[in-house]
Amino acid sequence: MEEFDLKNIWKLSDDQAKVYYQSIEPEVLEISRQKSNDLLHEIKRNAINETVTGVLLMFAVFYFFRNHPYVWILYFCTVLLVVTSYFSTREFIHEIRSISTQNVVKSIEGYYNVLSKALRKLKFLIWIFVPISFVLGLLASFTDNGNDLEILTKWDGILLTLGISIPVLFGMLWFVSKKYIFYMYERQINDLKRILDDLKSQEQNF
Numbered sequence: 421m422e423e424f425d426l427k428n429i430w431k432l433s434d435d436q437a438k439v440y441y442q443s444i445e446p447e448v449l450e451i452s453r454q455k456s457n458d459l460l461h462e463i464k465r466n467a468i469n470e471t472v473t474g475v476l477l478m479f480a481v482f483y484f485f486r487n488h489p490y491v492w493i494l495y496f497c498t499v500l501l502v503v504t505s506y507f508s509t510r511e512f513i514h515e516i517r518s519i520s521t522q523n524v525v526k527s528i529e530g531y532y533n534v535l536s537k538a539l540r541k542l543k544f545l546i547w548i549f550v551p552i553s554f555v556l557g558l559l560a561s562f563t564d565n566g567n568d569l570e571i572l573t574k575w576d577g578i579l580l581t582l583g584i585s586i587p588v589l590f591g592m593l594w595f596v597s598k599k600y601i602f603y604m605y606e607r608q609i610n611d612l613k614r615i616l617d618d619l620k621s622q623e624q625n626f
Contacts, residue, residue: 449524449525449619452524452528452615452619453524453527453528455611455615456527456528456531456612456615459608459609459611459612459615460531462608463535463604463608463609466604466605467604467605470604478498481494482494482498493556494556497552497553501549504545508538508541508545512534515534515537516531519531524619525616525619525620528612528615528616528619531612532609532612532613532616535605535612536613539601539605539606539609542601542605543601546593546596546597546601547593547597550589550592550596551589554585554588554589554592558585
């Protein structure tokens with residue numbers, strides 16, 4: 421850890437380094453625990469803010485398309501998303517609560533494993549629900565303006581739609597998976613991994 425400049429400790433003789441590290445180990449572990457707790461609180465705060473924002477946006481979309489002839493498709497996809505999120509969240513909370521906090525290194529490792537697993541699942545779901553949401557939004561907007569979907573069965577309509585929508589869709593996927601998710605969750609999980617690697621390297625050296 422930077423606070424104790426442990427790289428300089430390793431330059432001491434083995435016996436001196438071991439004695440010195442043992443004397444500061446409780447402080448090192450406490451700092452690591454506090455840093456990991458701060459990261460976990462940041463992730464929790466971002467998740468809560470994201471959920472509140474998502475619910476508000478969902479109600480706004482429902483209100484905007486409330487008279488749309490295909491609004492039932494929006495309802496169905498929303499129910500599917502809510503059910504999927506519910507079971508994923510319940511599993512996530514159960515795994516978090518099962519982590520023992522008695523040992524600092526083991527608890528940080530447990531949090532990292534659970535969070536990295538959840539992150540992989542989130543990225544997978546993004547590649548499913550973002551395209552679905554994009555297509556539904558495109559069709560809803562298209563039909564809400566009085567256009568006929570039969571135009572999409574003609575080659576000129578298909579090519580025009582694909583030419584516009586595909587770059588926009590991949591741009592959205594890139595931004596959500598590479599920028600938004602990184603800022604909200606992946607950055608903090610990576611920091612947690614660095615704390616864990618630092619503690620494990622200290623254990624191995626002493």
